[in-house]
Amino acid sequence: MTTAEAAQPEKPTKPGIREVLRALKNRKSAFMALFGFTSGLPFALFLGTLYAWLSEAEVDLETMGVFSLIGLAYAFQFIWSPLVDKVDIPGLRKLGKRKQWIAPMQLTLGIILVTLSLLEPKTQLGWFSLLAGIGALASATQDIAINAWRIDVADEEATLDMLSTIYQMGFRLASLFGGALGLIIAARIGWPETYMIFGASVLAVGIAGLFAPDNDRDRATPITSEAEIEELYAVGEVRPEVRRHYLWVVVGLWVWALTILGIFMVRALGGYVPMMGVLDLGTFALDPNWLLGMFPLNESGRPDPTEFTAKMGPLIIAATIVIPASIAGVLHRRKANGDDVITANDSTVRASSAVDHLYRALLAPLVEFVGRIGxxxxxxxxxxxxxxxxxxxxxxxxxxxxxxxxxxxxxxxxxxxxxxxxxxxxxxxxxxxxxxxxxxxxxxxxxxxxxxxxxxxxxxxxxxxxxxxxxxxxxxxxxxxxxxxxxxxxxxxxxxxxxxxxxxxxxxxxxxxxxxxxxxxxxxxxxxxxxxxxxxxxxxxxxxxxxxxxxxxxxxxxxxxxxxxxxxxxxxxxxxxxxxxxxxxxxxxxxxxxxxxxxxx
Known part of the structure; x- marks a missing residue:
């Protein structure tokens, strides 16, 4: 039997309800349900129930339309996923590779929801908008880490299929609690009290999540170890100067995408978020519409989130996924063909450590995916x-x-x-x-x-x-x-x-x-x-x-x-x-x- 065959998980010998019950008894399944709930609850509260609260507070429809832009955090979360995958949060690595991101994001969400309950939407709309935007960003970030955690901890008992199902069930239950039940609760005790309850719930799950299992053996080891960097200089790998040239193209494209999103958020929230108007690029000589490819504005002169996603979305996808994936394919082909690769007698000058880490974060995931799938x-x-x-x-x-x-x-x-x-x-x-x-x-x-x-x-x-x-x-x-x-x-x-x-x-x-x-x-x-x-x-x-x-x-x-x-x-x-x-x-x-x-x- 080969090593690969030995590593191949055995298929269940007794498929059916027994396997389901066995998976449900695993503590990973319980935490997966909790994580699924805290993943779905902010999504429901920020992109659904919040509009009911704003309507009751008599906030105008145009202003409520601005809040829809926070949904972009979920649609474009892949842009900062390399950060979640390859960066350690100082002092929190000992929690685990994924939990170091999950726990602080959940605690942040709980604090934000509780803080929102203390604000009055109509008279404190600026801070309300800012906190909702930060909350959506934290929610999307925890989703990145939770999905990776689910894949990491899956085993023969708590299988990937079952954990994925349990995650979805937790997410949907949260939609029910944050949506329909949220409306019922608010009608009886008020919106501030409702968001206070939900915020406390997320805080409780965040604290409980600290005890979730993790598959890290050595939690003191950095995410990107020196051994992984050494792999980039093994015989047969593409030479560092060639990788570097392609890397800077990808970095430029991702920076462009982040700049576009940043300008859009500043322009859209400039009149609502405190101090955001100071950053309005319209005060500079550089016209932001030129950078944004003349994305459409609504009647109030603000960018429309739906139109922005429809018109700029394909360009952002091309810049952050399609072109980088094509570059990854080129790098894989060069490696397979032996073009510009490191040889046994090669005295290659190493790239800087920062460049290597950047390559591991941005391009290596795509090169691996393209190379494995073809x-x-x-x-x-x-x-x-x-x-x-x-x-x-x-x-x-x-x-x-x-x-x-x-x-x-x-x-x-x-x-x-x-x-x-x-x-x-x-x-x-x-x-x-x-x-x-x-x-x-x-x-x-x-x-x-x-x-x-x-x-x-x-x-x-x-x-x-x-x-x-x-x-x-x-x-x-x-x-x-x-x-x-x-x-x-x-x-x-x-x-x-x-x-x-x-x-x-x-x-x-x-x-x-x-x-x-x-x-x-x-x-x-x-x-x-x-x-x-x-x-x-x-x-x-x-x-x-x-x-x-x-x-x-x-x-x-x-x-x-x-x-x-x-x-x-x-x-x-x-x-x-x-x-x-x-x-x-x-x-x-x-x-x-x-x-x-x-x-x-």
């Missing part, structure tokens, strides 16, 4: 871009469809989509986790894609009256159930709830499989950067596609849109089958390439 990386990127595109785009138009097109009331939509819908997603995640243990990762991924695609046809039926959904709901007794136990609602409520239930069950199954698959294809060595890059593409593609989909709704109606999203979903099914075939050929089906790669090193 040309099938195109397949993987295509699957990432299409697998969750329907959900990512559709979310923006859900309420206009329910309330405007179908004519449901706010209470009916809240009942169907929040309470019943979140429960259905959690049930779908549980079912997806079970399917992962019984059917395997790739079969579950493919079935999830198929189910998610076909549920768009349920909404297509709703768009033309919902006769089929009503008949199906009547046939299985679901109409009687909702009509009997729902405290309100029209005769049409059961078919809406029925439709949302099946869609969310499919979303849960697909979500569990997708996160597990995404986690399996990244390297543990560069988990933070590689996972952040791939997951950010999922977020960005939804934003970039909403404009076109909104125009299609205006011109052709919802029915045609749901047919189109079904077809896109079926493309994802085909790509899943191709990825399944690739993994079976490579001998990595349901296990992932990582153990073989690490064993070979």
């Amino acid at each position: 040309w099938p990386l195109i397949l993987i990127l295509a699957l990432v871009l299409t697998y969750r595109i329907c959900d990512a785009i559709w979310g923006t138009f859900a309420y206009p469809f329910y309330l405007g097109e179908l004519g449901y009331t706010n209470d009916e939509v809240a009942f169907a989509s929040k309470f019943f819908g979140i429960g259905a997603i959690i049930a779908g995640l549980a079912l997806g986790g079970y399917m992962l243990t019984v059917l395997g990762r790739m079969l579950t991924l493919t079935l999830g894609a198929l189910l998610a695609a076909l549920t768009n046809l349920l909404y297509a039926d709703m768009a033309v009256g919902g006769a089929n959904m009503q008949a199906a709901s009547d046939m299985i007794g679901f109409t009687w159930l909702i009509s009997t136990f729902a405290p309100f609602g029209s005769d049409a409520l059961p078919r809406l709830t029925f439709t949302i239930m099946f869609e969310n069950l499919a979303i849960g199954i697909a979500g569990a499989a997708y996160i597990a698959w995404l986690s399996s294809i990244v390297s543990k060595k560069y988990a933070a950067v590689q996972y952040a890059l791939l997951s950010s593409l999922t977020l960005l593609v939804g934003t970039l596609g909403r404009g076109a989909l909104g125009e299609m709704i205006e011109n052709q109606g919802y029915f045609d849109v749901f047919v189109l999203t079904t077809l896109i979903g079926l493309v994802a099914v085909v790509l899943c089958l191709a990825e399944w075939y690739r993994q079976s050929v490579m001998g990595t089906d349901d296990v992932g390439p990582e153990p073989k790669v690490e064993a070979a090193q």
Whole structure:
């Protein structure tokens, strides 16, 4: 047996409920649920519930629109993921490679939420905006570290598939608590008290997270050790001067992207955040619009977050992902072909230590990923871009469809989509986790894609009256159930709830499989950067596609849109089958390439 074969994890001999129960008893699973909850709660509080508080405080819509820019922290989190992956926080490394970032971010979030509860939104809007922006940044940063922690600590008992499922369940529960239940609590005790409770909850989890397990053997060892730097100068590696030239191109592109985002935030928040107006680049001779490629401004003269993401987003993706990935491919090819590589007789002059560390942070994760995957990386990127595109785009138009097109009331939509819908997603995640243990990762991924695609046809039926959904709901007794136990609602409520239930069950199954698959294809060595890059593409593609989909709704109606999203979903099914075939050929089906790669090193 080879070393690589010995390192290959054994597949469960008793798949099914026993494996699920065994994983749930592992303490890593408990902390994964807590981390998933603290990952989802700030997302719900900063990008959803906060708008309800601002509306009650009579903050105008234009000002509330400015708050939507904090969502960019989640969409572009990959830009600072190398920092999380390769930088130690002074004095906190002993907590663990990932926990040194998770714990302080959670404590920061708890403090910010508690502080927000002490402010009055309308009269102290500047500080409110600043704290919300910092909170979103801390939330996105903890997400980077939590996703990497999940990949790092997975083992044969607390498997990657189960940890990914538990993470999603914690995230969705947090959405329910921070969303629907947050509104209910606030209606009874007030918004400041509600945010005080949520802040205290995050602080409690942050303290508990200090005791989470970690896979670091020597926590005093820096993240990037001297041994890892020495690898860059082994025989057969690309010469340092060649690496350096490509590195500076990548550094320039990432600096440009950070500058664009920084200018955008200053321009957008300049009139709201204390002292931010002093930094407004409009006071300088250099016109910031030139730097931003003339991104569009709204009626008040401020940059529009949605338009910025739609127009500048592709350029930022190209600068931070596409071009650097192409450069990584060039470096890998040069190494494979023996072009400009270090030889045994070579007396190569070393690059500076800072340059080596920068290379390890920015380019090495991409070189490893491109080198390990090869040309099938195109397949993987295509699957990432299409697998969750329907959900990512559709979310923006859900309420206009329910309330405007179908004519449901706010209470009916809240009942169907929040309470019943979140429960259905959690049930779908549980079912997806079970399917992962019984059917395997790739079969579950493919079935999830198929189910998610076909549920768009349920909404297509709703768009033309919902006769089929009503008949199906009547046939299985679901109409009687909702009509009997729902405290309100029209005769049409059961078919809406029925439709949302099946869609969310499919979303849960697909979500569990997708996160597990995404986690399996990244390297543990560069988990933070590689996972952040791939997951950010999922977020960005939804934003970039909403404009076109909104125009299609205006011109052709919802029915045609749901047919189109079904077809896109079926493309994802085909790509899943191709990825399944690739993994079976490579001998990595349901296990992932990582153990073989690490064993070979």
